[in-house]
Amino acid sequence: MDVKHLSSFQDFSPEKLLKHNVFQSGRFFLDVYCLQPGQAQKPHRHATSDKVYVVLDGRCRFRVGAEEEVHGPGAAIFAPAGAEHGVANDGPDAARLLVLMSPPPEHA
Amino acid sequence: MDVKHLSSFQDFSPEKLLKHNVFQSGRFFLDVYCLQPGQAQKPHRHATSDKVYVVLDGRCRFRVGAEEEVHGPGAAIFAPAGAEHGVANDGPDAARLLVLMSPPPEHA
Numbered sequence: 001m002d003v004k005h006l007s008s009f010q011d012f013s014p015e016k017l018l019k020h021n022v023f024q025s026g027r028f029f030l031d032v033y034c035l036q037p038g039q040a041q042k043p044h045r046h047a048t049s050d051k052v053y054v055v056l057d058g059r060c061r062f063r064v065g066a067e068e069e070v071h072g073p074g075a076a077i078f079a080p081a082g083a084e085h086g087v088a089n090d091g092p093d094a095a096r097l098l099v100l101m102s103p104p105p106e107h108a
Numbered sequence: 109m110d111v112k113h114l115s116s117f118q119d120f121s122p123e124k125l126l127k128h129n130v131f132q133s134g135r136f137f138l139d140v141y142c143l144q145p146g147q148a149q150k151p152h153r154h155a156t157s158d159k160v161y162v163v164l165d166g167r168c169r170f171r172v173g174a175e176e177e178v179h180g181p182g183a184a185i186f187a188p189a190g191a192e193h194g195v196a197n198d199g200p201d202a203a204r205l206l207v208l209m210s211p212p213p214e215h216a
Binding site (some may be wrong): 003006022029049050065067074075093102 | 112130133157160173179185
């Protein structure tokens with residue numbers, strides 16, 4: 001059985017946000033993003049892929065379209081295809097996000 | 109911003125497993141399943157959709173193909189398209205699962 005434990009994806013880098021793949025198929029990917037305070041994923045968009053962020057630990061500032069909001073553990077944020085989206089950890093704590101994208105981008 | 113809190117999906121039924129939709133598009137659905145002790149989703153298969161179960165609360169017995177394993181909070185279980193899969197809560201505690209399917213079944 002293909003089982004992963006989300007608690008095992010805890011590697012952070014002082015250099016940049018780290019992305020750890022949990023599962024991937026041709027239909028989706030599921031990653032854990034690890035962000036130290038001050039780290040961010042710049043706003044960007046995918047024309048034909050949807051994304052969902054779920055906060056596992058910490059708090060992050062999410063942007064979807066023109067909106068920005070800060071959310072903590074248990075929040076799930078939907079960034080539909082075509083919408084500009086990004087995330088930033090303004091600190092003070094490290095943050096981990098479960099991130100779904102469907103379908104995976106062609107040039108991931 | 110389209111934000112949901114996973115902690116808000118807590119409705120259980122004495123009758124059967126309850127499925128609460130968090131987000132859905134033409135590319136995926138994300139649900140929270142709420143299972144009282146003794147409740148189950150019978151093994152079944154989807155020819156062209158992948159599924160991932162993530163345990164939020166409690167412990168469940170998962171079946172993928174011929175394998176059965178019990179997993180608790182933080183475990184993520186991949187049931188690829190074509191694989192028979194199901195889940196049962198043997199108790200004693202209530203269980204909640206975050207469930208991804210991609211793409212959504214045509215007759216959900």
